[in-house]
Amino acid sequence: MSGMVSPVLVVPGLNGSGPSHWQTWVEALIGAQRVEQDDWTQPDIDVWSGRVEHAIVSQARPVWLVAHSFGCLASVVAARRVADRIAGALLVAPASPDRFGITARIPDTPLPFPTVLAASRNDPWMKFLSAAHWADRWGARLVDLGEAGHVNTESGHGAWPEGLELFRQLQASAPVMTGSLQD
Numbered sequence: 679m680s681g682m683v684s685p686v687l688v689v690p691g692l693n694g695s696g697p698s699h700w701q702t703w704v705e706a707l708i709g710a711q712r713v714e715q716d717d718w719t720q721p722d723i724d725v726w727s728g729r730v731e732h733a734i735v736s737q738a739r740p741v742w743l744v745a746h747s748f749g750c751l752a753s754v755v756a757a758r759r760v761a762d763r764i765a766g767a768l769l770v771a772p773a774s775p776d777r778f779g780i781t782a783r784i785p786d787t788p789l790p791f792p793t794v795l796a797a798s799r800n801d802p803w804m805k806f807l808s809a810a811h812w813a814d815r816w817g818a819r820l821v822d823l824g825e826a827g828h829v830n831t832e833s834g835h836g837a838w839p840e841g842l843e844l845f846r847q848l849q850a851s852a853p854v855m856t857g858s859l860q861d
Contacts, residue, residue, distance in 0.1 A: 684739045684765045686710035689730055691747025691773060694718040698831045700838035701746055707842070710744065721748045721773075723780045727755035734760050743767040744845060747803060747828065750795075751775055751784060754816065758785045766792040766852045768845045771829040772812060774804040788817030792852045794844055795819070798826035798833075 688701045688710045695701035695712075705712055713733045715726055730752050734741050742765050745753040750772035757764055772795065775781040795818040797809030806822070813820035821844060827833025835841070 684742055685737050686742045686744060687713055687730070687733050687737075689713045689743055689745035689749035689753050690715075690718070691745075691749045692718065692721050695746065696831060698836045699746075700829070700831075700835045700841055701744065703837045704744060704842055704845070713749070721778060723751060723755055723778070723783055726752035730756035731760055734763050737763070740765040742845075742849065744770075745772075746770045746830070747773045748778070751778075751780070754785050754789065755783065757789055757791075761790045764791045766848050767794075767818075768841075768848055769793060769795045769816075769818065770841060771796065771798055771801050771823075771826075772804055772809060774808055777803065784812075786815040788815075792848055793818035794821055794848045796821040796823055796829070796841070796844055798823045798829055800825045801828050803828050 686708060688705045690701055690712065704710060713730050715729055726748065734756060740763050743753050745767065750769040753767060753769065775784045793816055795809060795813040795816065797806055797820065799806045810820055823829065829835045
């Protein structure tokens, strides 16, 4: 068995994740790579999911996804095409696809890798019951964050040890993957 660790890709949402955002904190702490978008103010599901897919397939090993908001939607759309290259995903405070008119474009079947969906009860971007619905559709473990807003800088989520612990638990619960992927 190889001692190599699977890479972690951070997938921000609308407007990216600024220097005080928990995703930036996680990225620096564990050496994750950020999936960049050309325009963080224009959430285009085709463009964004294409970028996520490209970042996934450019890695030699299966990746872990740590996604937020619209980045969650881009991640699950990309996963439909490259699921075998994903070790697992932490989806935090996903944005409602209804807000972007793309609900029909979002997969509504179980994701074939371990997934945790962490949702807030007062998230302005997706109601908790909708998050529970998507968690059920995707076969994800739903984590109730209580009243945590949109789990971003504005709601006080800079350094977020609880989120990192959720990610560590997800990694620990996943089947061991060995070797590298072949193109």
